[in-house]
Amino acid sequence: MTYEQWGMILALAVAAFGIRLLGLVAGDRLQQSRFASLLTELPGxxxxxxxxxxxxxxxxxxxxxxxxxxGIALLTNDVIWTMIGGVLGYAVLSYVII
Incomplete structure (x- = not known):
């Protein structure tokens, strides 16, 4: 392999490691900041x-x-029933409307 190829591999490895390190540092600082409560709500x-x-x-x-x-999500608080209800609701509505 040429020096340019090795240099590219090294640069990509440093960049990948830097991104991970930056994520760890930023995540740790966010958990200790006033925005920590936002992290618990972020997935939703x-x-x-x-x-x-x-x-x-x-x-x-x-x-x-x-x-x-x-409506099903509010009643059951269950993801599976919500998905089933949404799909069945779409099927029923498409049958009734069309």
Whole structure:
């Protein structure tokens, strides 16, 4: 291998290690900061933002199934039942509407 290839491998290894080290340092500082309570809510916030973004340009049928899924989520607090209800809600609504 040439020196350029070894240099590229070394640069990528240093960059990969640096990214991991930066993540560890930043994560430790975040846990000790006033934003630590936000970290516990972050997974839910990410899911909500993904769902909202995916619903943005959907037809009313999809919104109806999402409302059904939301209702099941509020009643059961169970992910599996929410997914099943959303899919079944979509199937029923598409059968009734079409």
């Amino acid at each position: 916030l990410i899911v909500i933002s993904l769902v909202a973004a995916s619903l943005a340009n959907q037809p009313p049928l999809t919104w109806g199934a999402a409302v059904i899924a939301l």
